[in-house]
Amino acid sequence: MCSSVHEAFTGQTVRRRVKEAGVWQVKSVPVPDAVVDYNHSMGVVNSFLLHKELLKLRNPTQTKPHTQKSFREQLLKEMLVFAEGSAATPPPASTPTTCMPLYYASDDSRIRKHCKWCLNAGIPRVKTSVYCRKCQVSLCLTAKKNCFQLWHDNQ
Ligand SMILES: [Zn+2]
Ligand SMILES: [Zn+2]
Numbered sequence: 001m002c003s004s005v006h007e008a009f010t011g012q013t014v015r016r017r018v019k020e021a022g023v024w025q026v027k028s029v030p031v032p033d034a035v036v037d038y039n040h041s042m043g044v045v046n047s048f049l050l051h052k053e054l055l056k057l058r059n060p061t062q063t064k065p066h067t068q069k070s071f072r073e074q075l076l077k078e079m080l081v082f083a084e085g086s087a088a089t090p091p092p093a094s095t096p097t098t099c100m101p102l103y104y105a106s107d108d109s110r111i112r113k114h115c116k117w118c119l120n121a122g123i124p125r126v127k128t129s130v131y132c133r134k135c136q137v138s139l140c141l142t143a144k145k146n147c148f149q150l151w152h153d154n155q
Helices: 033-041 046-058 068-088 116-120 147-153
Strands: 013-020 023-030 101-103 130-132
Touching: 046 068, 116 147, 130 147
Parallel strands: none
Antiparallel strands: 013 023, 101 130
């Protein structure tokens, strides 16, 4: 028994007939919690029975229901696809929600790109090392030239 939800043993017991010195008697036997739960619901193949019933309702004549074996194989496949899908999903990207000027590289001011605002205004080849982290556009931002503000005032 292997369970990730049960404690190993919480003091539960079950009553079992045991033969002691040739005499049958009922005794209380300690039982792991996982076994209690398993015994409670074993033998009930709910999902397979539902599958057969649903198929009968939806499609009384044509499709044959899965056999118990093929049902379990199909279920396994779908669970694997589901597990792969959830594992492959990347964590949510931390997209900045507010506009903020950032330098392309704090330790290398040589990285410069064309200012979007200047470009739109018909002034090509103006380069800047500042960009807006949300809009992802390069914009001049100096004491004399604030395309960053102009761009955002006009969005
Ligand atoms: Zn922005
Ligand atoms: Zn500019």
